Amino acid sequence: MNxxxxxxxGGLSISRMLIGTNWFxxxxxxxxxxxxxxxxxxRERKTMARIIEVYLRNxxxxxxxxxxxxPLKSAICDAEDSTGVKCHIISTPHFPVNAETPTKGFxxxxxxxxxxxxxxxxxxxxxxxxxxxxxxxxxxxxxLRKMDDLCxxxxxxxxIPGLSTHMPESIIYSDESGLDVExxxxxxxxxxxxxxxxxxxxxxxxxxxxxxxxxxxPMAAGQLRPFQALTxxxxxxxxxxxxxxxxxxxxxxxxxxxxxxxxxxxxDSQIKLQETRSKSSIKSKA
Numbered sequence: 001m002n003x004x005x006x007x008x009x010g011g012l013s014i015s016r017m018l019i020g021t022n023w024f025x026x027x028x029x030x031x032x033x034x035x036x037x038x039x040x041x042x043r044e045r046k047t048m049a050r051i052i053e054v055y056l057r058n059x060x061x062x063x064x065x066x067x068x069x070x071p072l073k074s075a076i077c078d079a080e081d082s083t084g085v086k087c088h089i090i091s092t093p094h095f096p097v098n099a100e101t102p103t104k105g106f107x108x109x110x111x112x113x114x115x116x117x118x119x120x121x122x123x124x125x126x127x128x129x130x131x132x133x134x135x136x137x138x139x140x141x142x143x144l145r146k147m148d149d150l151c152x153x154x155x156x157x158x159x160i161p162g163l164s165t166h167m168p169e170s171i172i173y174s175d176e177s178g179l180d181v182e183x184x185x186x187x188x189x190x191x192x193x194x195x196x197x198x199x200x201x202x203x204x205x206x207x208x209x210x211x212x213x214x215x216x217x218p219m220a221a222g223q224l225r226p227f228q229a230l231t232x233x234x235x236x237x238x239x240x241x242x243x244x245x246x247x248x249x250x251x252x253x254x255x256x257x258x259x260x261x262x263x264x265x266x267x268d269s270q271i272k273l274q275e276t277r278s279k280s281s282i283k284s285k286a
Contacts, residue, residue: 004059004257005264007240009212010160010182012124014062014088017260018214019055020246021065022221024048024072029194029221042248048075049082054253056085064090064185064214064244066129068121076122090214091123092164092185095132095150102136105146112153119157126154127162127185134167142173151180162214167196168205175210185214185244190232193220203236212240219245226259234263 004015026043028034042048048071052063056079067073067089076087093114095106118126128150136144147163154161163170164185171184187195188202194217195202206213215237219229233243243260247253258271 004061004261006059007212007242009125009162009214009242012088012160014242015060016242017055017060017257018090018242018244019052019060019063019087020216020244021063021067021072023246023248024051024075025066029217038248043071045071045075045078048072049078050250051247051253052076052079052087053083054250055257056080056083056087058254058257060257061085062088062090062242064216065092067091067123068093068118073121088125089121089123090125090127091118091121092127092129093118094129097132097135102138102145105149108149108153111150115150115153115157115159119159123159125162125183126157126159127164127183130164130166130185133163133165133170137167137169137173139169142169143177144170144173144179147174148179155180162211166194168202171205171209171213181211183212183214184209185216187217188213188215188233188237189217189220189224189229191220191224193217193223206241207238212242213237214242214244216244218243226256230256230259231263234260 004017006013007016023038024042026035026039028038052075063076068091080087095111095114115126133144136147138145151161160182162181162183162185163174165171166187171186174181186202186206188206190199192199215233218233219226245256247256255271262268
């Protein structure tokens with residue numbers, strides 16, 4: 001098995017590339033028609049398993065997303081069985097919030113049910129989704145209200161706690177307050193897609209984070225081509241940080257892995273370029 005560069009998060013060694021799941025689950029960030037295409041053509045156990053197998057065979061052994069559902073969980077198990085490689089699960093469930101949550105706290109019985117379910121599904125990392133985390137950000141007190149309760153429950157079930165966020169403040173306030181987390185999920189791409197401040201500001205937040213950061217949306221949901229997108233993220237992140245990359249075919253998975261290794265190792269890539277008729281005049285005749 002090939003070995004992709006690795007990092008350590010909360011004492012656990014995982015690959016620096018993480019398997020993204022939006023292209024499995026139907027969240028294209030593009031159009032409803034694109035979402036439906038994914039659900040009708042990709043969200044199928046065997047199709048997803050074949051893609052995950054490519055990652056696992058190349059040393060990319062961690063997957064992120066809403067894992068507590070089928071057929072994705074079954075596809076992960078199938079890929080593990082066919083490759084003999086364990087896939088570390090980074091789960092991002094959401095916890096219900098309402099107008100009273102910031103003051104009265106989460107419904108801890110419901111929170112524990114969600115956490116226990118994710119544990120039973122094999123999750124080793126549990127990071128409350130952005131829709132939970134960012135609702136708890138308090139810019140006045142520079143804290144994430146009541147998130148310590150969730151972190152304590154995650155620890156109780158012997159999983160590694162973290163935060164998934166779209167807000168740079170979440171990382172900064174968590175570090176300042178000493179919240180018991182081991183990692184963060186953050187938007188990061190050269191286009192600034194879905195990022196709340198300029199790219200250089202987010203880069204600075206990630207660079208100064210006290211814990212490793214799992215970055216997402218490197219290709220801006222398909223709006224950036226892999227070469228440009230991956231060159232930017234791999235060259236501006238720290239050695240401990242990660243990049244989450246999802247694909248819709250095994251061949252795409254092979255490509256993004258090879259492009260990433262080329263960038264990280266500083267070598268030339270043998271990836272075949274796509275061709276159109278208009279490029280005929282610039283092709284080498286040698």
